[in-house]
Amino acid sequence: MFRRRAGDNELPDSTGHFGPYGGRFVAETLMSALDELTRVYQDALDDPTFEAEFKTDLARYVGRPSPLYEAKRFAATVGKARIFLKREDLNHTGAHKINNTIGQALLASRMGKRRIIAETGAGQHGVATATVAARLGAECTVYMGSTDIERQKPNVYRMKMLGAHVQPVDSGSKTLKDAMNEAMRDWVTNIDTTHYIIGSVAGPHPYPVMVRDFQSVIGEECREQCLELIGQLPDALIACVGGGSNAMGLFYPFLNDINVAMVGVEAGGEGMHTTRHAAPLNGGTPGVLHGANTYLMADEDGLILDTHSISAGLDYPGVGPEHAYLKDTGRVRYETVTDEEALHAFRLLSESEGIVPALESAHALAQAAKTSECGNVEDVIVVNLSGRGDKDLESVARLDGVSL
Amino acid sequence: MSRLAATFGRLREAREKGLITFITAGDPTLAATVPALNQLADAGADVLELGVPFTDPEADGPSIQRSSERALLNGVTLRTSCEQVALFRRENDTTPVVLMGYMNPILALGLEQFAQLASQSGVDGLIVVNLPPEEADELRSVLEPFDIDLILLVAPTTPLERIETLANSGSGFLYYVSIKGITGADHLDVTDVERKVFSIKQVTDLPVSVGFGIKTPETAAAVAKVADAIVVGSALVETLSRTTTLAESLKDIHELTSALKRSIRAC
Ligand SMILES: Cc1ncc(COP(=O)(O)O)c(C=O)c1O
Numbered sequence: 001m002f003r004r005r006a007g008d009n010e011l012p013d014s015t016g017h018f019g020p021y022g023g024r025f026v027a028e029t030l031m032s033a034l035d036e037l038t039r040v041y042q043d044a045l046d047d048p049t050f051e052a053e054f055k056t057d058l059a060r061y062v063g064r065p066s067p068l069y070e071a072k073r074f075a076a077t078v079g080k081a082r083i084f085l086k087r088e089d090l091n092h093t094g095a096h097k098i099n100n101t102i103g104q105a106l107l108a109s110r111m112g113k114r115r116i117i118a119e120t121g122a123g124q125h126g127v128a129t130a131t132v133a134a135r136l137g138a139e140c141t142v143y144m145g146s147t148d149i150e151r152q153k154p155n156v157y158r159m160k161m162l163g164a165h166v167q168p169v170d171s172g173s174k175t176l177k178d179a180m181n182e183a184m185r186d187w188v189t190n191i192d193t194t195h196y197i198i199g200s201v202a203g204p205h206p207y208p209v210m211v212r213d214f215q216s217v218i219g220e221e222c223r224e225q226c227l228e229l230i231g232q233l234p235d236a237l238i239a240c241v242g243g244g245s246n247a248m249g250l251f252y253p254f255l256n257d258i259n260v261a262m263v264g265v266e267a268g269g270e271g272m273h274t275t276r277h278a279a280p281l282n283g284g285t286p287g288v289l290h291g292a293n294t295y296l297m298a299d300e301d302g303l304i305l306d307t308h309s310i311s312a313g314l315d316y317p318g319v320g321p322e323h324a325y326l327k328d329t330g331r332v333r334y335e336t337v338t339d340e341e342a343l344h345a346f347r348l349l350s351e352s353e354g355i356v357p358a359l360e361s362a363h364a365l366a367q368a369a370k371t372s373e374c375g376n377v378e379d380v381i382v383v384n385l386s387g388r389g390d391k392d393l394e395s396v397a398r399l400d401g402v403s404l
Numbered sequence: 405m406s407r408l409a410a411t412f413g414r415l416r417e418a419r420e421k422g423l424i425t426f427i428t429a430g431d432p433t434l435a436a437t438v439p440a441l442n443q444l445a446d447a448g449a450d451v452l453e454l455g456v457p458f459t460d461p462e463a464d465g466p467s468i469q470r471s472s473e474r475a476l477l478n479g480v481t482l483r484t485s486c487e488q489v490a491l492f493r494r495e496n497d498t499t500p501v502v503l504m505g506y507m508n509p510i511l512a513l514g515l516e517q518f519a520q521l522a523s524q525s526g527v528d529g530l531i532v533v534n535l536p537p538e539e540a541d542e543l544r545s546v547l548e549p550f551d552i553d554l555i556l557l558v559a560p561t562t563p564l565e566r567i568e569t570l571a572n573s574g575s576g577f578l579y580y581v582s583i584k585g586i587t588g589a590d591h592l593d594v595t596d597v598e599r600k601v602f603s604i605k606q607v608t609d610l611p612v613s614v615g616f617g618i619k620t621p622e623t624a625a626a627v628a629k630v631a632d633a634i635v636v637g638s639a640l641v642e643t644l645s646r647t648t649t650l651a652e653s654l655k656d657i658h659e660l661t662s663a664l665k666r667s668i669r670a671c
Contacts, residue, residue, distance in 0.1 A: 015538060023538075023539050024536060024538060024539065025507055025534045025535060025536070025539055026534055026536065027462070027463040027533055027534060027557070027559070027581075028536060028556075028557040028558060028559040028561075028562060028570075028581065029463075029559035029560070029561050029581060029584055029585075030561075031536055031559070031561070031562070031566070032559075032561040032562065032563060032566075033561065171469060171473075172459060172460065177460065178460075180462075181460050181461075181462045184462045184463075185462060185463070185464075185465070185586045188463065188584065188585055188586055189584060189585040189586060189589065190584075191561060191584050192584070285512075286511075287507075287508045287511050287512060288506075288507040288508045288511060288534065289460060289508060290460075290462070291534070296508070298508060298512060299512075300512060301481040301482060301483070301509055301512055301513075302458075302482065302508040302509035302510070302511060302512025302513065303458065303459045303476065303481070303508075303509065304459040304460050304508070
């Protein structure tokens with residue numbers, strides 16, 4: 001159903017590898033569930049009613065297509081190029097995450113799984129999961145690091161309103177990676193009844209390819225909108241990369257358009273000269289975590305490092321394996337943006353366009369500003385505005401010395 | 405003959421069931437590891453599993469997670485874990501030692517370097533929790549020349565056809581995970597275990613050990629009736645870290661191990 005790229009270089013291969021990356025590095029107990037999911041997903045791809053259901057939900061429930069909006073004042077403030085925003089912030093629940101949870105909820109129904117679990121960092125994926133679970137009438141538990149619970153309070157309450165149980169995770173660094181460990185432990189224990197909705201293009205096969213397929217609605221719409229609105233394909237696509245799902249969703253349908261440059265933006269935290277960042281593609285090494293071989297932030301003994309980003313959704317030591325592959329092939333360039341640069345872009349978009357972006361998306365905006373600064377007036381840049389910033393207002397206010 | 409093969413051969417001849425114990429290297433202190441391994445062997449453990457601490461032990465329950473965290477705070481790595489085995493080997497050259505851990509520390513060291521180091525240290529086998537056989541070819545081929553067994557896990561969810569694949573690609577023994585869940589859980593069902601071990605036995609001559617969720621001599625005895633060996637981990641890890649002095653901890657794990665051994669001898 002989803003438009004896959006033409007040609008025999010289609011990845012991943014049947015075992016879920018993107019070159020040396022990806023695969024399935026999980027406990028034996030999970031192998032049969034991953035096989036089942038792969039099979040059910042493949043059947044769904046071959047079934048036109050699945051596509052119809054998915055597209056209908058995206059249109060009537062999520063509110064797609066999301067607009068492509070030209071941010072003229074923002075663009076004029078930061079440089080020369082024309083800057084367009086793919087408005088994923090306008091989706092129901094306020095981020096791109098819902099595209100994936102809608103798809104996986106349909107699969108959970110097909111598998112007859114009545115219990116849904118998820119990990120969440122910023123809380124956007126948790127909210128998007130709690131939302132589809134409410135709609136299915138399924139029991140839902142969302143694992144969230146206690147550090148993230150503290151910095152994304154509005155989303156924690158939203159999940160509770162939606163009937164989900166938010167399980168705080170106090171182990172390790174108390175952020176997204178630890179939430180994912182705990183979700184995997186739950187899944188192993190409740191494998192017969194439970195579907196685990198991973199929120200990014202990370203984890204063991206088939207998650208990276210499946211989540212990419214669900215999210216590629218972003219790039220497909222965007223490609224059409226560019227041709228219709230601007231009469232050309234964009235010169236550059238820019239998206240932030242945590243696990244990498246909003247970036248993969250935007251990039252994938254353009255991968256064969258060799259004149260379209262692509263930039264993935266990792267969280268530079270307090271700077272790449274420090275250890276306080278979350279940029280495995282720029283400052284990490286390949287290794288195995290959470291089911292896949294990919295770039296990781298790890299020390300020389302292979303122990304996973306604590307990461308730092310102002311943005312909870314980017315505060316993760318790994319990255320989706322397809323990004324690792326695209327980095328090595330050079331098709332996508334990966335840059336970093338610091339906390340400070342992201343905060344500046346956060347305020348700038350709010351003031352110049354009346355759009356409060358998520359701190360994650362603000363990383364992509366900051367990169368667009370840099371790109372535009374040394375660009376030309378004819379350049380067209382599309383930024384994936386992956387989510388809205390309501391969830392971040394409290395943390396930003398705190399930085400301003402204001403308590404809400 | 406490898407130490408693992410010799411041990412399982414001896415057990416088979418004596419018609420005895422094996423006791424496999426698990427502790428984490430460097431927990432509760434680095435100084436405790438070699439004395440603890442000696443106590444376990446002395447109290448009747450037939451195979452010693454030594455956990456290599458990892459920051460993200462996604463298949464482990466709270467007891468082993470905490471033990472891993474304590475070991476990491478003590479600065480223990482894959483290298484230091486191997487060093488502890490080498491120290492133990494100065495005193496004991498017969499009891500097999502199996503390292504158990506996650507893939508990333510092995511990758512970080514380098515597969516070839518790891519195989520050499522493990523072999524020099526006297527390691528006999530390796531269990532990598534998050535490495536299914538589909539991804540294991542490279543590691544297996546570097547371990548083989550050193551006669552280090554790559555021990556594979558079979559789960560309650562593993563379909564019959566796949567058990568055969570696992571049996572053919574693993575060596576040393578097969579490790580049947582007795583519950584759907586993480587280490588230290590406690591909903592083990594002996595009848596289920598018996599049924600599954602029976603079907604594993606149909607397709608392999610490898611010894612079958614059963615672990616996850618065995619904490620008491622009673623469960624140990626019940627499971628040992630249907631398996632070649634049983635594995636006890638969380639209960640020992642908890643016991644080892646419960647008391648304040650090393651001497652007391654060592655006495656306690658000796659006692660628990662002896663009790664476990666007695667209970668499975670009786671069956
Ligand atoms: C708005 C928003 N953008 C981006 C991300 C990062 O995820 P990914 O890299 O998978 O798109 C998150 C994650 O929580 C998010 O909430």
